Amino acid sequence: MGLPDVEGLRERIALACRVLAVTGLVEHILGHVSARTGPDSLLVRGRGPVERGLAFTVVDDVQEVRLDGSGEVPADWSAPGELPIHTEVLRARSDVTAVVHAHPPAVVAASVADLPWLPLVGSYDIPAARLAHDGIPVWPRSALIRRRDLAEQMVSALGHRPVVVLRGHGLVAVGSGEPAHAVAEAVTRALAVDSLARITLAAAATGAPLRPIPAEDLAELPDLGPAFNVASLWRHLAARAEHEGPGTPLRP
Numbered sequence: 001m002g003l004p005d006v007e008g009l010r011e012r013i014a015l016a017c018r019v020l021a022v023t024g025l026v027e028h029i030l031g032h033v034s035a036r037t038g039p040d041s042l043l044v045r046g047r048g049p050v051e052r053g054l055a056f057t058v059v060d061d062v063q064e065v066r067l068d069g070s071g072e073v074p075a076d077w078s079a080p081g082e083l084p085i086h087t088e089v090l091r092a093r094s095d096v097t098a099v100v101h102a103h104p105p106a107v108v109a110a111s112v113a114d115l116p117w118l119p120l121v122g123s124y125d126i127p128a129a130r131l132a133h134d135g136i137p138v139w140p141r142s143a144l145i146r147r148r149d150l151a152e153q154m155v156s157a158l159g160h161r162p163v164v165v166l167r168g169h170g171l172v173a174v175g176s177g178e179p180a181h182a183v184a185e186a187v188t189r190a191l192a193v194d195s196l197a198r199i200t201l202a203a204a205a206t207g208a209p210l211r212p213i214p215a216e217d218l219a220e221l222p223d224l225g226p227a228f229n230v231a232s233l234w235r236h237l238a239a240r241a242e243h244e245g246p247g248t249p250l251r252p
């Protein structure tokens with residue numbers, strides 16, 4: 001992995017936080033995004049002295065720390081309480097270069113109802129169908145992940161998958177490759193889980209049985225590739241964040 005463009009990456013992370021807010025994956029002030037800047041370091045969205053929530057994230061909210069949490073950061077900035085989510089995923093998964101943690105209400109509702117994560121839909125949302133088909137793990141604990149040992153349990157549940165649902169809490173999604181791309185990839189994966197959760201809740205509410213789509217239909221759902229699934233969707237999401245967001249600059 002080459003050296004990332006740190007300032008560009010800080011903007012990407014700040015924008016990703018705004019995207020999570022406008023898409024409803026985070027509410028108010030909870031949730032964070034990170035990206036790897038080296039073998040032992042990451043940029044992460046924390047809190048400054050005038051925290052206004054994810055929708056109003058600015059570049060200064062994103063600072064660089066090491067995997068042990070130390071770093072030369074502004075005195076009035078603090079890392080998220082759940083920093084171990086990010087550091088332990090990055091420690092355990094050398095392929096991962098970005099981590100998204102969010103509390104999407106639909107994902108939380110589906111998780112506490114213990115609804116299964118099945119490929120209920122096909123062409124409606126191909127990435128969601130493929131994620132569900134390949135398996136969406138659930139970490140059964142609802143604890144705040146402030147300690148390394150809790151984060152290690154969560155990472156075990158994640159395994160080598162791109163997402164893990166945290167029961168009664170939210171989700172963690174990861175991305176890989178070039179870090180700015182990875183941030184966008186992790187956001188799109190989080191959105192896919194949210195999309196599936198909404199459909200699952202709506203279908204379950206009818207009382208109808210939840211049945212995966214047939215294998216022959218799954219076989220007709222191609223992976224449309226990162227140019228479509230990540231790059232195009234990211235352009236849409238970035239535009240939404242700009243038009244539906246606060247309209248305040250990322251660098252005030």
Ligand SMILES: [Zn+2]
Binds near residue numbers: 031082101103169170
């Ligand atoms: Zn959380």
